[in-house]
Amino acid sequence: MHRSASRLTRVLACAAVPVILTVAGCSSDSGKGSGSDGGKKSESSSSGQPSAKPSATLEKAAYATLPDPCKAVQTATIDTLVPEAKDKNGTASKSNDLASRASCSWNGLDEDGLKGSQYRWLAIYFSRHDSQASLGSANKRAEEQYTKQVEAAKATEGAQNLKAEEAGGIGDQGTSVVYSVKKDVDSFNTTIVARTQNVVVTLDYNGAAYEGAGAPDQAKLLQDAIAAAKEAVASVDAANKQPDQAQSPQPAQ
Structure with missing residues (x-):
């Protein structure tokens, strides 16, 4: 039994030798590489590797500010x-942050005696988006917001006879x-959602009749809303072509 155990020990020891030699061989080769030839190969190999690609530069936002929402139309x-x-x-x-979000609203009741009254409500909302590495380009973010606003309008609770369609020219x-x-x-109710570069304009225009007045003309409401939306979109471009008076130095008091 003692001889068999000794022999088994010698066999296991011999079986482990190739593994040790293999590792040693690798170490030996690595050591040789530290010499002049190895250094040249290392430098050559290192210089041959492609350099890391620079991160893509996001486009600059077309519009840096928003118009006064109450003067947009x-x-x-x-x-x-x-x-x-x-x-x-x-x-x-x-x-x-009025440079990124701004809105204004108007409402009024036009009374016409025994003919009843017409109520109107108008609101204009602006949202401006900048380019951010983690979120994407300014225009891409505006496109996403545009889609969200359209879907929100289509999901209005209690909406009946809803119709959504493309509104060209805005x-x-x-x-x-x-x-x-x-x-x-x-x-x-009429909602117009428009995007101009990195700015989204949402216009809500609603009408109702009271005290026996005739119902509002829905086609006329849409026509007027589109005209107002075009003015609001044009105001964004105009606001960004004018000098920013707010940042001008003020005279000492």
Whole structure:
């Protein structure tokens, strides 16, 4: 038994030798590579490797600011869309970043005695997007927001007879969504979503009739909304062509 155990030990030891030699051989070759020839090969191999590709540069946002939302459409347009508006200057929403998000709304009740009253409500929303490495280019982000706004309009709760279609001639992309909402009275709603470069413009225009007045003409509401949306989109380009007075140095008091 002692002899067999000794012999088994010698066999296992011999079987392990090739493995050790193989590792040693690798170490030996590595050691030789540290010489002049090995150094040249190493340098050659290193220099032959392709360098890392630089990260792609995102395009610069076309628009750096937003227009005053309450001046995005002409006063004459407000008179047409919202007769007897409570405040023709509009009501601006509060925002912590007016360079990225801004909106304004108008509403008014046009009373006509025994013929009843017509109510109108108009709101314009702007959202501006910058290029960010983690989120994509400014235009790509605006396209995503544009799609979200269209889908949100189409998903309006209680919407009836909804119709969405492309609205050409309004920026780079445009969609109109019209529908009616049955509450105390028939209300006709129109939403225009448009994208111009890295800015998304969403315009909501609604009309309702009270006290026996005839229902609003839905086709006329759409026509007026599209005209106002075109003005709002044009105001974005105009705002970015004007010098930024807000950043101009102010005279000492």
